[in-house]
Amino acid sequence: MAKVELKGITKIYDGNVLAVEKSNVTIEDKEFCVFVGPSGCGKSTTLRMVAGLEDITAGELLIDGELMNDVPPKDRNIAMVFQNYALYPHMTVFDNMAFGLKLRKVDKAEIKRKVDEAAKMLDLTTYLDRKPKALSGGQRQRVAVGRAIVRSPKVFLFDEPLSNLDAKLRVTMRSEISNLHHRLQATMIYVTHDQIEAMTMGTKIVVMSEKRIQQIGAPLYLYNHPINKFVAGFIGTPPMNFFTLRIAEKDGRVVAEEGSFTLVPTPEQQKSLKDKGYVGKEVYFGIRPEDIHYQASPAAENNMQLKVTNKEPLGADTHVFVQVKDKTIVARVAPEVEVQLGDSINFTPDMSKAKFFDLSTEVNICEEIKNTWSDTNSSKGAK
Numbered sequence: 001m002a003k004v005e006l007k008g009i010t011k012i013y014d015g016n017v018l019a020v021e022k023s024n025v026t027i028e029d030k031e032f033c034v035f036v037g038p039s040g041c042g043k044s045t046t047l048r049m050v051a052g053l054e055d056i057t058a059g060e061l062l063i064d065g066e067l068m069n070d071v072p073p074k075d076r077n078i079a080m081v082f083q084n085y086a087l088y089p090h091m092t093v094f095d096n097m098a099f100g101l102k103l104r105k106v107d108k109a110e111i112k113r114k115v116d117e118a119a120k121m122l123d124l125t126t127y128l129d130r131k132p133k134a135l136s137g138g139q140r141q142r143v144a145v146g147r148a149i150v151r152s153p154k155v156f157l158f159d160e161p162l163s164n165l166d167a168k169l170r171v172t173m174r175s176e177i178s179n180l181h182h183r184l185q186a187t188m189i190y191v192t193h194d195q196i197e198a199m200t201m202g203t204k205i206v207v208m209s210e211k212r213i214q215q216i217g218a219p220l221y222l223y224n225h226p227i228n229k230f231v232a233g234f235i236g237t238p239p240m241n242f243f244t245l246r247i248a249e250k251d252g253r254v255v256a257e258e259g260s261f262t263l264v265p266t267p268e269q270q271k272s273l274k275d276k277g278y279v280g281k282e283v284y285f286g287i288r289p290e291d292i293h294y295q296a297s298p299a300a301e302n303n304m305q306l307k308v309t310n311k312e313p314l315g316a317d318t319h320v321f322v323q324v325k326d327k328t329i330v331a332r333v334a335p336e337v338e339v340q341l342g343d344s345i346n347f348t349p350d351m352s353k354a355k356f357f358d359l360s361t362e363v364n365i366c367e368e369i370k371n372t373w374s375d376t377n378s379s380k381g382a383k
């Protein structure tokens with residue numbers, strides 16, 4: 001049982017550098033919680049405060065309801081896996097994994113039992129006598145994970161553990177760590193800048209930007225219901241497309257206009273845009289590449305005729321780049337669709353999937369976003 005609560009956690013480094021501002025998040029027992037965001041947004045600092053490697057400037061950190069702010073790292077019952085593995089080069093795999101237990105004066109037979117068990121779980125049994133330099137990157141990372149497992153900690157912390165591995169190995173290790181979470185049924189907190197890692201591994205994702213938590217939720221909830229333009233653009237590849245449109249009222253309908261085309265929002269979107277005073281104003285229009293549909297001939301409504309500037313055939317689908325005003329946007333089309341550079345082709349956005357964001361605050365205008373885990377994880381909230 002290990003529940004981790006961050007209550008108004010703030011970190012200001014020496015020299016008045018704000019690194020984390022008022023983070024509130026509860027990580028439930030057995031959850032795999034991923035903190036994700038661009039470099040410098042405060043993820044590692046958050047993790048290091050949970051580990052006790054950094055002082056907490058303000059706020060409270062609780063583990064299973066107990067205040068941890070002043071508890072030394074070794075007494076928090078936490079194990080951390082670092083990006084650079086932090087293995088001892090002169091020690092064998094066995095000794096690297098056993099090191100923490102030896103320091104704690106655990107009985108020799110017990111150490112052997114624990115190391116053997118972890119090695120088996122991580123497929124390292126045949127490597128126990130080797131030194132780290134005789135291992136591949138993926139194997140070294142598994143030793144680092146094994147060293148955490150043998151301690152049977154309450155909470156596992158991972159700080160960008162896969163960023164030193166090549167792309168293919170990262171994919172394998174992603175599912176290995178997910179499987180491990182499933183087998184150990186432990187609370188895990190994982191930091192990454194890679195939104196794909198977050199989406200594929202997390203049961204709960206905390207999106208950070210500019211030292212602040214932007215949104216907390218289940219992966220698909222964040223994908224389908226981003227609270228603002230940052231989250232919308234950060235989660236998903238290729239990212240959501242954005243361009244500005246002017247909201248107007250025409251023939252009793254609220255429409256979104258660009259010089260060369262007019263889009264008709266859904267009735268619910270029209271009501272929100274009108275009720276919130278956006279008629280006559282510009283907004284950001286957001287649409288994912290898979291929600292822009294190619295049309296062989298112009299659609300009667302919501303047709304955008306756009307010029308092709310580039311295309312990337314990927315096999316399963318083709319990314320077609322088109323120009324909207326001064327912006328290039330990307331549509332994901334079926335591989336059999338034939339388009340040539342310079343062609344003007346017809347696309348229709350699925351307006352039920354489209355998002356509208358305020359030009360200055362960048363908040364999602366038309367959706368009521370639930371920003372707490374219990375809300376987004378309920379059968380009603382999650383989609």
Ligand code: ADP
Pocket residue numbers: 013014017018019020037038039040041042043044045046
């Ligand atoms: P992330 O893990 O998201 O890349 P960090 O938590 O490492 O971000 O950093 C958050 C902010 O705190 C950054 O602006 C970074 O420059 C600053 N920072 C990190 N560590 C220190 C430190 N030891 N002293 C001063 N500033 C720091």
